[in-house]
Amino acid sequence: MGTKTIPSPLSDTALQVLRRRILRRDERGQPVESPEGLFRRVAAEVAKVERLYRSEAEVEETAEAFRRMMADLDFLPNSPTLVNAGLPGGQLSGCFVLPLEDSMESIFGTLKDMAIIQKTGGGTGFSFSRLRPRDDFIVSTRGQSSGPVSFMQLYDYACQINRRGGIRAGANMGVMRCDHPDILEFIQAKTSGPTPEASGLRTFNISVAATDAFMDAVRRGADYPLLNPRTGQETSRLNAKKVFDAIVRAAWQTGDPGLVFLDAINRHNPTPQLGPIEATNPCAG
DSSP states (O other): OOGGGSOTTOOHHHHHHIIIIISOBOTTSOBOOOHHHHHHHHHHHHHGGGGGTSOHHHHHHHHHHHHHHHHTTSOOOOHHHHHHTTSTTOOOOOEEEOOOOSSHHHHHHHHHHHHHHHHTTOEEEEEOTTSOOTTOEETTTTEEOOOHHHHHHHHHHHHHHHTTTSSSOOOEEEEEETTSTTHHHHHTTTSSSSSTGGGTOTTEEEEEEEOHHHHHHHHHTOEEEEEOTTTOOEEEEEEHHHHHHHHHHHHHHHSOOEEEEHHHHHHTOSOGGGOOOOOOOTTTO
């Protein structure tokens, strides 16, 4: 790959990143695509949608305009688009939120979906709020639940393994409602080890889903109920100010958790007919 094919705005560092992470490779792992070839491949694929509305000549004009924007570094799409456009699979999105229900089928089915998405460079977010709390009864096995944080650790380990075969390191966002019985364990999940890395959540950012009622209780220093998501019944009560202080301490120590203002988000939900927003992806977190 000669330097004559490299657009002038690309620095040596940018070229190294392209070779290592973006450009198409042969079976030996060697780049077989120039930066200019990359831009043409991506532009042609993105412009294909214009065929629904315009002539083939206009589609080619759109592709050329997009190619120039990328070559001049006026605009670049996300990494999955650069890597996957025009190739089998064609996964162009970078951000996903996956549903997670309180069953082993859902937990491990979503784990599979996470692995496939991250293999192609996407990031994934989850709400762990629907999972029953630690030590809750399991009727089918007459045992006790290990709790949402244990499954977060499972997802984290799978993500660490998967990153070795993917195009970039996987990233997750874990969200839990402030009224989940395991909320304190969740808040302290990254402070449980000597370092955040040792806590076993290396691939996760985490955020507490704070409701209006919780924030009002924080201001008043009042107690609020914790609700078992399996039964909807109150299990205990916590002082909201103390929980908020625990969030602040953990965030100061490790950078996590953040806060997702759940009611505020859903007041502006553009698609309420599809259900409430429960989580974000890592980018939005």
